Amino acid sequence: MNRIQIALAIALLTVARPALPDPLSDLRSFSAPLAQLYESNPAQDAQLRIYARSQDFTDPHEELAVVTHELIHIASAAHAGYWVHGTIYEGYGRTYWTGIEAGDVEATAGERDQMAAILNNYWERNPANDLGNVIDELNAYSETGGFVCKYAPARSGRQTGPLLGHLTLANAFLRAFRVRAPQRYAELQANPATRGILGSMVQQSYRTLANCGIRKIGHQEEIKSFMGW
Numbered sequence: 001m002n003r004i005q006i007a008l009a010i011a012l013l014t015v016a017r018p019a020l021p022d023p024l025s026d027l028r029s030f031s032a033p034l035a036q037l038y039e040s041n042p043a044q045d046a047q048l049r050i051y052a053r054s055q056d057f058t059d060p061h062e063e064l065a066v067v068t069h070e071l072i073h074i075a076s077a078a079h080a081g082y083w084v085h086g087t088i089y090e091g092y093g094r095t096y097w098t099g100i101e102a103g104d105v106e107a108t109a110g111e112r113d114q115m116a117a118i119l120n121n122y123w124e125r126n127p128a129n130d131l132g133n134v135i136d137e138l139n140a141y142s143e144t145g146g147f148v149c150k151y152a153p154a155r156s157g158r159q160t161g162p163l164l165g166h167l168t169l170a171n172a173f174l175r176a177f178r179v180r181a182p183q184r185y186a187e188l189q190a191n192p193a194t195r196g197i198l199g200s201m202v203q204q205s206y207r208t209l210a211n212c213g214i215r216k217i218g219h220q221e222e223i224k225s226f227m228g229w
């Protein structure tokens with residue numbers, strides 16, 4: 001090749017090179033608070049990425065979403081308040097949600113179907129979990145799931161499945177409170193902290209699912225009647 005041909009070949013190479021995925025810059029445009037949460041916790045990155053890959057979250061955007069999901073749990077625990085888009089909300093901790101544990105909850109056949117993605121890992125294996133734990137997952141999945149739906153849509157089911165599952169588990173929890181612990185049910189309804197965080201996390205979950213193309217969500221009647229929607 002002469003010099004002109006070489007220059008031309010290099011130019012073509014530059015044009016033809018596919019853009020490498022840059023999940024962090026995409027996360028910055030998706031949500032500044034999420035990107036900031038990620039960038040302010042470099043010490044946890046390596047370990048959380050190993051965890052993500054061990055769970056077969058291997059797409060680069062998905063892996064970053066899973067790391068950020070875990071950082072949301074860690075930030076919420078550290079503040080003893082739900083970390084939601086960089087703001088800390090009340091209602092976090094076992095004292096708020098006493099009365100019914102996961103082991104007390106019964107689900108209908110339809111609910112069990114809609115909970116398939118979380119049935120074993122999050123419910124049956126954790127009978128001492130409370131409704132506050134379910135809200136923690138609603139928050140983490142709904143803040144990061146939309147990022148996967150947008151940038152790694154082929155992998156979106158592993159976000160929307162658990163998010164739907166936790167919405168369903170929340171529904172079954174509220175039925176258990178209403179039927180088995182009516183006094184506590186009334187207190188959860190009357191307390192602005194518990195009512196507020198439950199309502200806003202459910203709404204945030206609905207918005208994320210809508211952004212992921214899921215608008216019809218079954219088994220939400222207990223949530224609606226608890227909230228008066």
Ligand SMILES: [Zn+2]
Nearest residue numbers: 069073137140
């Ligand atoms: Zn989680």
